[in-house]
Structure formats: C-alpha cells, structure tokens
Amino acid sequence: MLKLGIIGTNWITQQFIDAAKASGEWALTSVYSRRLDRADEFAGQNGVSETFDDLDKFFSNGHFDAVYIASPNSVHFSQAKLAIEHGKHVIVEKPAVANQAEFEALDELLRAHPGVLYFEAARQVHEENFKLIQAKLRTMDRIQGATLTYMKYSSRYDAVLDGQEPNVFSLKFAGGALQDLGVYLAYDAVAWFGMPDDVAYYPTLGPTKVDDSGVAILRYPSFNVTLNTGKSSNSYLPSEIYGLKDTIVMDNAAELGQVTYHRADGKTDNLGVAPDKNPMLAEARDFAAVINDPASHAKDYQAWRQLSRNVNKLLFNLRQSAHLYFSDAERDTPAE
Ligand SMILES: NC(=O)c1ccc[n+]([C@@H]2O[C@H](COP(=O)([O-])OP(=O)(O)OC[C@H]3O[C@@H](n4cnc5c(N)ncnc54)[C@H](OP(=O)(O)O)[C@@H]3O)[C@@H](O)[C@H]2O)c1
Structure with a gap:
C-alpha cells in the first residue's frame, strides 16, 4: 500500500x-x-x-x-x-x-x-471516454476541426461580484478561467490533435483583471480548434470534433459523460462508457x-510528462498572446 x-x-x-x-x-x-x-x-x-x-x-x-x-x-x-x-x-x-x-x-x-x-x-486523460475518443480519431478519415466548451459559473464568482478576490480569480495566484477550466480543453486539444502551429486567446477580463471567460483559437495545418471557457456563466453547449461526414459529439468536453459518434450515414453509435462515480x-x-x-510503465509515464509539458506550454503561449501576465518577468519571456 x-x-x-x-x-x-x-x-x-x-x-x-x-x-x-x-x-x-x-x-x-x-x-x-x-x-x-x-x-x-x-x-x-x-x-x-x-x-x-x-x-x-x-x-x-x-x-x-x-x-x-x-x-x-x-x-x-x-x-x-x-x-x-x-x-x-x-x-x-x-x-x-x-x-x-x-x-x-x-x-x-x-x-x-x-x-x-x-x-x-489531469484526471480526464486517465478516464476511459477520453481514451475512446482518442482511439476513434485514429480511425476517422479526415479531421476538420473541433469546438470544445467548458464554462461553469464558479461558486466563488458571487464573491468576485462582491468586490473580493478569491485565489482562483487572482493574478497573484495564477488564476483565471483558462488556467482553471481551460486547462481541460487544452488537454483535449493537445492529446487529440497535437500541438498547434499558432494560437490566440481572446479573454474577457473581469473585476479582478483575470480572464473570467475567453475564447482560444488553435490553428493546425489543415483545421482550427476553438476553445470556449469561462467561470462567470454556465454553458450547456455540447462539444464536437468534425470529421468529413462524421462527427464526435460530447455532452461536455471536460466531464465526458456522454460521447456519441454520428456516422457518415446519419446513424449514431454510443462511443463512451458510464464514467466512474469518482472522476479521480x-x-x-x-x-x-x-x-x-x-x-x-515508463512509456505511459513519459507520454503523460510530454503531454503535461505541451499543455503547460500551450497555456503559457495563449496567455502571452493575450498579454495576460502573472508577473513582470513573464512580460519579458517570449512565447515559444
Ligand atoms: N481536478 C479537479 O477536478 C480540480 C477541481 C478543483 C480544483 N482543482 C485544482 O486544485 C487546486 C486547488 O484549488 P482550490 O479551488 O481548492 O484552491 P483554494 O481553495 O484557493 O486553495 C486550496 C487549499 O490550499 C490552501 N491555500 C489557500 N490559500 C493559500 C495560500 N495563499 N497559500 C498556500 N496555500 C493556500 C488551503 O489549505 P489550508 O488552509 O489547509 O492550508 C486550501 O484548502 C488548484 O490548482 C485547482 O486548479 C482541481
């Protein structure tokens, strides 16, 4: 033990x-x-x-x-x-x-x-539905992009509206929507599509100057992936990955409760399994x-480390693109 x-x-x-x-x-x-x-x-x-x-x-x-x-x-x-x-x-x-x-x-x-x-x-990487999507993508003829959404009204946002600065809404504590919920979408994108060639983040800054919400665009050689994240409102939009005539639809890009494959013939397959009660x-x-x-398990371990390295690089590059800095030192550090 x-x-x-x-x-x-x-x-x-x-x-x-x-x-x-x-x-x-x-x-x-x-x-x-x-x-x-x-x-x-x-x-x-x-x-x-x-x-x-x-x-x-x-x-x-x-x-x-x-x-x-x-x-x-x-x-x-x-x-x-x-x-x-x-x-x-x-x-x-x-x-x-x-x-x-x-x-x-x-x-x-x-x-x-x-x-x-x-x-x-990064709990979702280890969950079955995440891996099932990854495996399905390898079988699809062509990928033409994705729209991934994770937006939830934070239990701490009332305090923000009340003039307070909870850690997760504080630049000092490296908070904000991208760092908090956006990281799940970044994991999806990097694990499923690899590192993008170019990125841009368009944050909506809130009263504490962090991104309460934001839209990120990741540009790949032949498609774009859009990430919608936020902690100041709720979204009930599903997320989608586009093939040619086929599409993968997720009820939620981070929680991955229900995953459906819409086939080219219009019929649907249930792609996912019932998630564990405890997602961790x-x-x-x-x-x-x-x-x-x-x-x-050296291969798995190295793969998770590389994924983590790439995701954290992506988050940094997205913030750099939006001039959203946690410290003065970051201002002088170019995106990679
Ligand atoms: N995987 C997930 O589903 C998931 C969900 C929620 C959060 N998270 C992650 O978990 C982490 C914690 O999030 P949270 O919302 O729980 O944060 P939080 O409430 O701000 O702080 C978590 C804990 O850290 C300690 N702490 C608070 N302020 C601190 C400070 N100024 N300096 C040092 N320690 C401090 C407190 O423990 P003590 O008072 O006992 O020291 C507190 O219970 C974040 O990285 C977040 O992204 C992950």
Whole structure:
C-alpha cells in the first residue's frame, strides 16, 4: 500500500483521497495545512493523526511516499520543488505550474532526482471516454476541426461580484478561467490533435483583471480548434470534433459523460462508457501503478510528462498572446 501525504484541505483533496482509497492502492498517512487545527480536523475526518503546519517538517518527517498538492496554482511550483528535493513523488493538481520557466526548472530538478516521479493530476486523460475518443480519431478519415466548451459559473464568482478576490480569480495566484477550466480543453486539444502551429486567446477580463471567460483559437495545418471557457456563466453547449461526414459529439468536453459518434450515414453509435462515480479514480490507479513498477510503465509515464509539458506550454503561449501576465518577468519571456 502506498502512503499518501496531502497539501490543501479543500473539497478536491477529499475527492482525491476518496478515489485513492477506492483504488485499493493508497492509504492517507499525513496532512499538511497552514493551520494545525485545520490539519487535525481534516486528518481526524479521514482517520489519520500525522499532521503538520510546517512544510519542511512535513516533507522531512512525514511518513509518506507521494504528496498530492491541491493548493492555489501559484504555489504548486515551490511545494513540488520541496517535495522533489525530499525524495517524495509528486501528484500536483492542474495546472502543474504557473508558467514555462517553472516547468523547465522542475524538469531540471527531476533530472537530478531520477528516483522521483512527478504527475500532473489531469484526471480526464486517465478516464476511459477520453481514451475512446482518442482511439476513434485514429480511425476517422479526415479531421476538420473541433469546438470544445467548458464554462461553469464558479461558486466563488458571487464573491468576485462582491468586490473580493478569491485565489482562483487572482493574478497573484495564477488564476483565471483558462488556467482553471481551460486547462481541460487544452488537454483535449493537445492529446487529440497535437500541438498547434499558432494560437490566440481572446479573454474577457473581469473585476479582478483575470480572464473570467475567453475564447482560444488553435490553428493546425489543415483545421482550427476553438476553445470556449469561462467561470462567470454556465454553458450547456455540447462539444464536437468534425470529421468529413462524421462527427464526435460530447455532452461536455471536460466531464465526458456522454460521447456519441454520428456516422457518415446519419446513424449514431454510443462511443463512451458510464464514467466512474469518482472522476479521480482512474488517475489514482494509474499513478499507483507507475510508482509501484516504474520500469513497466515508463512509456505511459513519459507520454503523460510530454503531454503535461505541451499543455503547460500551450497555456503559457495563449496567455502571452493575450498579454495576460502573472508577473513582470513573464512580460519579458517570449512565447515559444
Ligand atoms: N481536478 C479537479 O477536478 C480540480 C477541481 C478543483 C480544483 N482543482 C485544482 O486544485 C487546486 C486547488 O484549488 P482550490 O479551488 O481548492 O484552491 P483554494 O481553495 O484557493 O486553495 C486550496 C487549499 O490550499 C490552501 N491555500 C489557500 N490559500 C493559500 C495560500 N495563499 N497559500 C498556500 N496555500 C493556500 C488551503 O489549505 P489550508 O488552509 O489547509 O492550508 C486550501 O484548502 C488548484 O490548482 C485547482 O486548479 C482541481
């Protein structure tokens, strides 16, 4: 059984712990929170007692093999760095980093710590319906583009309208719609179609100056892919991938609950399967499999790392195209 430590005590951490437990591969052992009473409360709810409010002590003295990091985006880098330096495997929530420079610095650090594995928790990549779409695309004669949508009114947007700045709507915390929900669409696009030749992002900035919503256009040699994302309204639009006379339709490009293949003859096939009740179950299983036997899963691991590298590069290039910067240093860094 692999031992798990966690950073961040919001609902998403509980969902990952539940998935990890359900996989039968993981046992939670250690909880870090900035406040010890919060760490104790969260640990107590999960039946464990090893708690910390000091990050160095958490990594030095905590009895765990891997850390799951679900903190605000801007602190992923420093926390992952500390984990790697302490020889702990890393599972970091999406987006793994705030920018390209951070991704490259972690790449270098990982090269110096070859025994440490690092995963971006891009849950949909590990889910069955995502892979079924990927496999179907390989059988289609011609791809002519896609329109992918993921827009959900955020539970924190009322606070934004009230004049507050929750982390996910803050430039300081590397927030905004593209980083938060857009990352799922970026994963779809890069995994299914590869890296685009050229990109442009047209954000709608909100009261806190992040992109409350936005439209991204990814240009491929023979088609375009449009990404619609947002956290200040709800969209009920399905998403589509266009073949010649055939089309793949998803109820939702990130949640992938229902996937239908509209054939050239007008008939439809149900392409997907019923998703897991806990959408993080598949990734919890996959990460455990790699950690338990890295040699047998080296190909998958390298493929996920490359995908993560490309997706984070794409997010950075999209923000650069919109002059949407998290720091002054980013202003001087050209898109790749
Ligand atoms: N995969 C998914 O489906 C999914 C869903 C939601 C979120 N996420 C990702 O999970 C991450 C966390 O998102 P969230 O909405 O939960 O963020 P959040 O509520 O702003 O923060 C998450 C946790 O980080 C700690 N934290 C808060 N402010 C902090 C600060 N200034 N410095 C250091 N730690 C701080 C808090 O834990 P303590 O108070 O205990 O320290 C908090 O519970 C993000 O990267 C997000 O993209 C993924």
